[in-house]
Structures are given as structure tokens and as C-alpha cells.
Amino acid sequence: MTLGPKNVTRPPVVKSGAAISLKQLAAHLELSPTTLSLVLNYAPSANSIPQETKDRIFSAARELNYRPNYLARSLRVQRTHTLGVIVPELSDGYSAMVLNGVESELSKQGFFYLTASHLHRDDLLEKLPQVLIERQVEGIIAVDTPIRFEPSLPIVNVSGHQEIEGVTNVILNHQHAAELGIGHLYDLGHRRIAVIKGQTFSSDTEIRFDSILKAARKRNISIDRNLRGQMEGESPSPEVGYHATKKIIATGEKFTALFAFNDVSAIGAIRALEEMGLSVPADVSVLGFDDIYAAAFHNPALTTIRQPLFEMGSLAAKTLLNKLAGKKNGSSKAVLNVEPTLIVRQSTAKAKIL
Amino acid sequence: MTLGPKNVTRPPVVKSGAAISLKQLAAHLELSPTTLSLVLNYAPSANSIPQETKDRIFSAARELNYRPNYLARSLRVQRTHTLGVIVPELSDGYSAMVLNGVESELSKQGFFYLTASHLHRDDLLEKLPQVLIERQVEGIIAVDTPIRFEPSLPIVNVSGHQEIEGVTNVILNHQHAAELGIGHLYDLGHRRIAVIKGQTFSSDTEIRFDSILKAARKRNISIDRNLRGQMEGESPSPEVGYHATKKIIATGEKFTALFAFNDVSAIGAIRALEEMGLSVPADVSVLGFDDIYAAAFHNPALTTIRQPLFEMGSLAAKTLLNKLAGKKNGSSKAVLNVEPTLIVRQSTAKAKIL
DNA sequence: GCTCATTAATAAATCGTTTTATTTGGAATA
DNA sequence: TATTCCAAATAAAACGATTTATTAATGAGC
Numbered sequence: 001m002t003l004g005p006k007n008v009t010r011p012p013v014v015k016s017g018a019a020i021s022l023k024q025l026a027a028h029l030e031l032s033p034t035t036l037s038l039v040l041n042y043a044p045s046a047n048s049i050p051q052e053t054k055d056r057i058f059s060a061a062r063e064l065n066y067r068p069n070y071l072a073r074s075l076r077v078q079r080t081h082t083l084g085v086i087v088p089e090l091s092d093g094y095s096a097m098v099l100n101g102v103e104s105e106l107s108k109q110g111f112f113y114l115t116a117s118h119l120h121r122d123d124l125l126e127k128l129p130q131v132l133i134e135r136q137v138e139g140i141i142a143v144d145t146p147i148r149f150e151p152s153l154p155i156v157n158v159s160g161h162q163e164i165e166g167v168t169n170v171i172l173n174h175q176h177a178a179e180l181g182i183g184h185l186y187d188l189g190h191r192r193i194a195v196i197k198g199q200t201f202s203s204d205t206e207i208r209f210d211s212i213l214k215a216a217r218k219r220n221i222s223i224d225r226n227l228r229g230q231m232e233g234e235s236p237s238p239e240v241g242y243h244a245t246k247k248i249i250a251t252g253e254k255f256t257a258l259f260a261f262n263d264v265s266a267i268g269a270i271r272a273l274e275e276m277g278l279s280v281p282a283d284v285s286v287l288g289f290d291d292i293y294a295a296a297f298h299n300p301a302l303t304t305i306r307q308p309l310f311e312m313g314s315l316a317a318k319t320l321l322n323k324l325a326g327k328k329n330g331s332s333k334a335v336l337n338v339e340p341t342l343i344v345r346q347s348t349a350k351a352k353i354l
Numbered sequence: 355m356t357l358g359p360k361n362v363t364r365p366p367v368v369k370s371g372a373a374i375s376l377k378q379l380a381a382h383l384e385l386s387p388t389t390l391s392l393v394l395n396y397a398p399s400a401n402s403i404p405q406e407t408k409d410r411i412f413s414a415a416r417e418l419n420y421r422p423n424y425l426a427r428s429l430r431v432q433r434t435h436t437l438g439v440i441v442p443e444l445s446d447g448y449s450a451m452v453l454n455g456v457e458s459e460l461s462k463q464g465f466f467y468l469t470a471s472h473l474h475r476d477d478l479l480e481k482l483p484q485v486l487i488e489r490q491v492e493g494i495i496a497v498d499t500p501i502r503f504e505p506s507l508p509i510v511n512v513s514g515h516q517e518i519e520g521v522t523n524v525i526l527n528h529q530h531a532a533e534l535g536i537g538h539l540y541d542l543g544h545r546r547i548a549v550i551k552g553q554t555f556s557s558d559t560e561i562r563f564d565s566i567l568k569a570a571r572k573r574n575i576s577i578d579r580n581l582r583g584q585m586e587g588e589s590p591s592p593e594v595g596y597h598a599t600k601k602i603i604a605t606g607e608k609f610t611a612l613f614a615f616n617d618v619s620a621i622g623a624i625r626a627l628e629e630m631g632l633s634v635p636a637d638v639s640v641l642g643f644d645d646i647y648a649a650a651f652h653n654p655a656l657t658t659i660r661q662p663l664f665e666m667g668s669l670a671a672k673t674l675l676n677k678l679a680g681k682k683n684g685s686s687k688a689v690l691n692v693e694p695t696l697i698v699r700q701s702t703a704k705a706k707i708l
Numbered sequence: 709g710c711t712c713a714t715t716a717a718t719a720a721a722t723c724g725t726t727t728t729a730t731t732t733g734g735a736a737t738a
Numbered sequence: 739t740a741t742t743c744c745a746a747a748t749a750a751a752a753c754g755a756t757t758t759a760t761t762a763a764t765g766a767g768c
Contacts, residue, residue: 018506019487021724032748037726045727048745070489071434072724075425075753082468090457091647091664096450103444103471112468112489114436117457133373135424135466152372238651267651274653293445297592297621299628299653375754386718391756399757402715426754429723 020064029060036061040068074136083113083320084132084140088120088201092236093264093292094309098143098158101313109321113137118145120201120234139320143313144203154323156316159203163334168323170316170336174204177305177340178211181259181287184303184342186219189351190257190285194227196244196269198261199234205261208289212259226253231265241265245272256284256351263288263295263304270300270347281349291343301345308338374418383414390415394422428490437467437674438486438494442474442555446590447618447646448663452497452512455667463675467491472499474555474588493674497667498557508677510670513557517688522677524670524690528558531659531694532565535613535641538657538696540573543705544611544639548581550598550623552615553588559615562643566613580607585619595619599626610638610705617642617649617658624654624701635703645697655699662692 026033031053038046039057046054060066074080085102087095099115106113114132118124125148129140139154147157151166160169185193195212198205216223229244241260245268248255258273260266266288270280280286280300288295288304295302315336323332380387385407392400393411400408414420428434439456441449453469460467468486472478479502486494493508501511505520514523539547549566552559570577583598595614599622602609612627614620620642624634634640634654642649642658649656669690677686 022726023724033725034727034748034750035746038747041726043727049747050745053746067484067488069429069724071425071429072753073726075423075429075755076724076726078753080425090450090454093447093450093647096444096447099469100444100471103469107470112470114466115453115457115469116461116466117454130421134421237647264647270653271651293447293591293618294648294652297618297625298648298651299624376756377754387755388718388720388757389716392717395756397757402717404716407716423754426723427756429725430754430756432723 019069020066022066022068025060025064025066028064029056031057080136080138081111082135082137083111083317084129084135084137085113085115085143086128086132086140086145087115087117087143088145089117089236090115093294094262094290095143097292097309098313098316101310101315102141102317103313104310105314105317105321111317111321113141122148138324141316141320146203154320156320156323157203158312158316161203161207168319168332168334168336170312170319170338172204172307172312173337173339174207174211175214177289177307178208178215180340180342181289181305182212182215182219182221184344184348185257185259185285185287186221188257188285188348191221191351192227192253192255192257193221193223194229194245194248194255194258195223196229196231196241196248196258196260196265198265199231199240202261208261224253224255226251227255231261236264238264238268238271241268242272243268245269249273249276257287257348258284259287259289261289263290263292263298263302266302266304266347267294267298270298281347283352285348285351287348291341295343296345298347300347303345303348304343306341306343308341312338373423374420376420376422379414379418379420382418383410385411434490434492435465436489436491437465437671438483438489438491439467439469439497440482440486440494440499441469441471441497442499443471443590444469447648448616448644449497451646451663452667452670455664455669456495456671457667458664459668459671459675465671465675467495476502492678495670495674500557508674510674510677511557512666512670515557515561522673522686522688522690524666524673524692526558526661526666527691527693528561528565529568531643531661532562532569534694534696535643535659536566536569536573536575538698538702539611539613539639539641540575542611542639542702545575545705546581546607546609546611547575547577548583548599548602548609548612549577550583550585550595550602550612550614550619552619553585553594556615562615578607578609580605581609585615590618592618592622592625595622596626597622599623603627603630611641611702612638613641613643615643617644617646617652617656620656620658620701621648621652624652635701637706639702639705641702645695649697650699652701654701657699657702658697660695660697662695666692 022033022036026036036057039049039054090096116128118128129149132140142157144159147162147164147167155167157167158170197209213223227248229248231240231244233240258269260269266286270286273280273284278284288302291304291306295304376387376390380390390411393403393408444450470482472482483503496511498513501516501518501521509521510524511521512524551563567577581602583602585594585598587594612623614623620640624640627634627638632638642656645658645660649658
């Protein structure tokens with residue numbers, strides 16, 4: 001293991017020099033801006049221009065480090081190659097993962113994006129799309145965010161469940177997810193299952209809960225009223241899962257498994273259970289949702305329903321870019337489904353006989 | 355707990371209507387664009403214009419939903435109110451936290467930002483600043499990212515350690531951090547301490563390691579060569595900490611405490627230790643770094659050196675905006691220090707007698 | 709009745725590109 | 739010799755705003 005030279009400051013590779021405009025470059029070459037523009041953009045009409053002139057232009061552009069002003073170009077060609085992305089907030093792992101997928105796709109296609117967080121605030125939910133539109137984004141990707149405006153440009157909503165003209169929703173197959181989760185617990189012998197429901201502001205809250213109830217009913221399991229927890233508060237920390245679980249325990253109702261709304265709340269739930277002297281998974285199995293990074297390395301490692309968040313992000317981006325490319329003709333689906341996966345780790349085990 | 359109506363699609367609040375330009379609005383009012391511009395921007399020279407006319411303008415703008423085109427305005431006034439932010443990647447919690455702080459400050463001041471990930475790739479490290487500059491960002495915030503270009507605009511580097519003209523580095527007081535960490539372990543009686551060193555591409559790797567050695571030496575502790583682990587590979591998962599720890603254990607050299615490069619690697623380290631039948635903290639104390647969300651809810655909860663990542667992000671943003679505002683005069687410090695905090699949780703305990 | 713200031717507005721230039729339409733000089737054609 | 743065509747380039751308009759300079763009409767002061 002070599003330590004290597006420390007605090008190396010590599011010589012910068014790119015020389016700077018004040019920005020130079022096309023007009024200045026043209027003056028320098030004693031040519032018109034038109035000619036330079038045609039040549040530099042490989043316009044078809046530039047093939048009447050002799051190679052020698054082209055070479056002069058290219059090499060001067062390189063030497064004087066000419067960089068076209070994207071603002072001016074965008075204004076003229078009416079395309080910004082920029083999207084807006086609206087998320088609840090950046091800190092919660094979920095958004096960051098989706099964003100990661102979005103970025104990976106956009107960067108492939110030369111697009112950039114402006115990020116904005118709405119923090120669940122109504123005023124921002126209304127204002128942010130407006131200011132993004134002022135900034136001439138070509139489309140908007142919303143992540144777990146309610147649409148409070150009439151879309152005047154293409155929109156893809158990750159985990160959106162509203163049916164709105166012009167909005168494509170990228171959503172998880174929740175029925176399948178619930179089948180996987182409840183099926184897994186059922187197969188392990190669990191019959192008394194607690195469920196933690198998400199915050200009211202999460203788009204997936206209702207459908208996830210309903211799907212779970214349905215999957216349970218299918219197996220003749222009913223989720224006792226006392227075993228239904230509710231996540232409350234804004235915090236994106238495990239605390240909300242912790243408190244919800246404490247409340248369930250306080251009812252005295254017995255259960256052998258707990259299906260959390262997501263991994264973060266599952267982690268809080270485990271803490272609450274262990275504080276009460278209950279061991280996971282020996283006494284109670286805990287099932288998470290999402291499969292965030294922390295899930296695999298929690299102790300015990302979380303069994304969870306994986307949402308392909310990165311893929312959902314890149315799918316959203318891909319879809320939006322397609323919408324932009326295929327003007328009009330791409331009537332584009334209103335819903336795109338992605339499939340969940342059951343990831344079995346250490347937080348679930350055979351049910352204890354009550 | 356009420357379930358509430360499901361799948362509510364609230365009526366959109368903002369009506370759309372195709373975008374209208376200033377010129378069109380002016381035509382509609384039978385006034386010149388100049389007049390509208392002066393009035394709408396509250397220009398001083400507009401106070402000769404009678405209130406009645408102003409009212410007509412304002413109400414027409416509202417009714418026809420006039421939104422100034424930010425591109426056109428930016429081009430004219432030569433300000434974009436946009437920054438570029440370059441991060442290694444988005445998924446790793448660290449960048450997301452810093453970004454969160456950046457955003458919170460920028461949104462206060464009406465700025466937006468374009469995010470770009472360099473993925474530790476040399477070509478991107480050189481290209482990204484260029485394309486951001488083409489897009490007329492007014493400054494760049496780099497996060498844990500080496501500067502490979504001569505700065506032609508204001509730059510703030512979070513966790514940067516290169517001394518470059520025009521670049522302000524926001525850095526943690528590593529000497530203090532090391533004192534806190536080693537001091538804590540020392541006070542618990544630990545004398546044989548393993549240290550996991552960061553990946554070579556992390557800006558903080560060298561200084562953090564050196565500071566730790568120095569703090570140890572000050573207490574007459576030397577860190578055995580066999581107890582120096584190295585994180586290897588690109589992955590932002592705990593796996594790299596896991597493997598580094600396995601290697602240390604394999605040397606057979608005994609130790610009672612381990613100081614990890616960060617929380618993610620600390621989590622991997624704990625897994626490796628437990629796999630070898632060593633209990634944390636009973637047999638080995640593990641100390642993390644950063645205090646990411648997962649730290650508090652890991653099992654055992656991580657004792658860690660907290661970096662105020664959110665604050666570092668907002669400080670970086672604030673500093674950059676100040677640089678932009680105070681043209682020339684703000685000779686602006688080259689280094690801004692922020693202070694670490696020791697957060698004691700459950701992963702450290704009194705040293706076992708060897 | 710003349711000058712000057714004020715009010716209410718506008719024309720035109722500008723930001724840095726792209727694009728359409730036009731010009732220029734020479735060579736080929738009839 | 740006049741016409742047409744082509745190569746090589748340019749002028750000017752446009753994108754949608756802001757800003758500087760200018761105008762036209764009115765009223766005040768002497």
C-alpha cells in the first residue's frame with residue numbers, strides 16, 4: 001500500500017482566457033459570424049466553403065478557446081436541453097437514488113436538469129413548476145410529488161398516481177409487491193401481521209396499503225385495526241417508524257411480523273421492538289420496502305421489497321426525452337409499470353407459535 | 355386515523371395557456387414593450403407613468419399569464435442566477451447531504467443549479483466545468499472533487515485541499531476531528547487502534563489519515579502497519595470497509611478499536627468483525643466519521659465524528675454568492691474551516707484488556 | 709411668445725447566437 | 739456578348755427580453 005505524494009496539485013489541463021464571442025472570433029479571422037457559425041455547426045450549406053477556410057476557423061476557435069454561449073443559442077433555436085426535476089427533498093435516499101438514474105440517462109443525451117425541492121409545502125408545489133417553466137425547461141420530472149398545476153409541457157411523475165392528461169406516471173406494480181411481501185411472510189407461517197402505513201403526503205401510501213390488505217385477504221388474513229400503524233411527521237428519519245411501532249406495541253395486540261412502509265421505517269421499527277425486549281427476527285419478523293443502501297448493511301440485514309429506484313429514474317428520463325423527440329406522434333402511455341423484487345435477508349424468519 | 359378519500363386529483367390551481375411574450379402583451383395593450391418592461395420591473399424611470407397605466411399592465415400580465423423568458427433576460431443582463439455543482443456521484447449520502455445544504459441556501463436567493471457527476475472519471479473532470487461554463491453558470495461548487503481546470507469563474511470546493519488562486523475550500527478541521535476521535539478512544543483505554551484509510555480519490559483521505567496518526571503520536575500511540583487498512587474500489591457501499599477490515603483481521607495483529615474513514619465503511623467493518631465472532635463494542639470499538647442518517651439507526655448505533663455536511667453545503671453556497679455579489683473587493687478567504695463534533699453512541703466502549 | 713421642464717411614452721440598440729436571404733466576382737454556357 | 743450558374747461569403751432578421759436615447763405634448767415661468 002503506497003501512500004503516494006500528498007496534496008498533489010496537478011497542473012490544470014485546460015487553459016482559460018476570458019470568454020470570446022463568435023463576433024470577436026469572426027473579427028479576428030476577418031470573416032463574418034455567419035460563416036463561422038455554419039462551419040462550426042457543420043451546417044450542410046457550409047460544404048461550399050473550402051477546407052482551408054474551415055481549418056482556419058477550427059484552429060482559431062480552438063486556440064482562442066471559443067465556447068458558444070448556450071443561452072444565446074437556446075434563445076435562437078428554442079431548445080434548452082434542460083429539464084426540471086422536482087423532489088420532496090434531497091436528503092432521503094429515495095429521491096437521491098431516483099435522481100441518480102435520471103442523471104445517468106440525461107447526461108448520455110446531453111441534457112442537464114435543474115433540481116427543486118418542495119419540502120411538502122403547498123406554496124412551493126404551485127410555484128416551482130412556474131419558475132422552472134420561466135427558465136425554459138423542456139419538461140419536468142416529478143418524484144413522489146403531487147401535480148398541482150395544469151401541465152403546459154411534458155411531465156413524467158415517478159410514483160405518481162393521479163390521472164392527468166399529458167402526465168406519464170412511472171409506478172411500481174404494487175399488487176405484485178404486496179403479493180411478494182405478504183406471500184413471503186405467509187410462507188414463513190405468519191398470520192398476525194402488523195402494517196405501517198406511510199405519511200399522508202407520500203404518493204404511494206394508499207395504494208401500497210390497499211394492496212397489502214388485498215394480498216392478505218386473499219390468504220384469509222385480516223390485518224387487525226390495532227396492528228395498523230401510521231407514520232406521522234415530516235422527518236425522513238427512522239424515528240417515525242419507531243413511534244408508529246411503539247403505538248402498535250402499546251395496544252397489547254400480539255403479532256409475529258411487521259410489514260413496514262419502507263426501509264427507513266423498518267429500521268425504526270426494529271429499534272422499537274428491540275427496546276421492548278423483542279428480538280428480530282426470532283420474535284418478530286420485519287419486512288422493509290425500497291431496498292435503500294442502508295438496508296443491506298443494517299443489523300439485522302433487512303428483508304425487503306426492492307423498488308428499482310435507479311431504473312425508475314432513468315426510465316422517467318428516457319420517457320420524457322422520447323416525448324420531446326417524438327413531437328405529437330408519441331401519444332405516450334399514461335402509466336409505465338416497473339416490477340418489484342423480494343430480497344430475503346436476515347430480518348424475517350419462521351413465525352414463532354403464539 | 356382516517357383513511358381519507360383515495361386517489362384524490364385536486365383541481366390544478368394554475369391555469370396554463372400558451373406562453374406569451376412581452377411583445378405580444380404589448381401589442382395587446384397597445385403599448386410598447388419598453389413601457390411594459392419598465393413597469394413590470396419597477397424601474398425608477400417608470401414613476402412618471404400614471405398608476406392607471408401601470409394597473410392595466412399588471413392586470414393584463416396576470417390575466418394572460420405572462421412569464422418573462424429567463425433566457426432572454428439572462429442574455430441581456432448577463433446574469434443567469436445559476437450555479438454549477440459537481441459531485442462524484444449522487445448516491446452516496448455524502449454528496450446528497452451537501453447538496454441539500456447548497457439548495458437550501460440557493461433557493462433563498464433565487465438561484466438554481468445544474469448538477470453534474472464526474473464518477474471519478476478524468477475526462478469528465480475536465481469536460482464538465484467546460485460545459486457548465488458554456489451554459490453560463492455564474493460559479494461552480496465542487497464537492498469532494500479535484501480541480502483540473504484553471505478557474506475562470508468563482509469556485510468553492512467542499513472538502514478541497516488544493517491551493518488554487520480563486521478557489522475557496524470549505525474544509526473540516528481535521529486536526530480537531532482526529533483529536534476528538536483518538537481522544538475518545540484513548541480515554542476509553544484503547545491503545546491498539548486500527549485505522550481504515552479512504553479511497554485514493556477522496557479529497558479527505560490523506561489529511562484525515564495524517565491527522566489521526568498525529569493525534570495518536572501525541573498520546574504515544576503508534577498505529578501498527580498491519581492495522582492500517584485501505585479502502586479499495588469505486589463502490590459507495592459498506593463492502594469496501596468490510597474487505598479492508600477482513601484484511602486487517604487476517605494479519606493476526608490484535609486491536610481493540612477501529613477508526614473508520616467514514617460511517618459507511620464503519621458499517622462494513624462491524625459486519626466483518628461480527629462475522630469473525632467479535633462483538634462490537636464489547637470486543638472491538640468502532641468509530642465512524644460523517645454522521646450520515648444511517649449512523650444513528652445502525653445496530654449498534656454508531657459513535658462517530660460528525661461533519662456538518664448540510665452546513666458545509668450552505669456555507670459553500672453562501673460564500674459563492676457573496677463572491678458574486680461583492681465583485682472584486684471580496685478578496686474572499688482561501689479556506690473556511692468548519693468544526694466536527696463527537697457523537698457518542700453504542701459502537702464504542704471501554705477497552706477490553708488484551 | 710419664447711424657453712424650459714415635466715410627463716408619458718417610444719424607437720432603436722443590445723446581449724450572442726442561428727438562419728434566411730442576398731451579394732459578389734468569376735467561370736461556363738449559349 | 740449577354741446570360742446563367744456556382745463558389746464563397748455576407749447582411750440582416752430573428753429569438754425575447756433590457757436599457758439608452760429620443761420624441762411629442764403639455765404646462766409653467768418670465
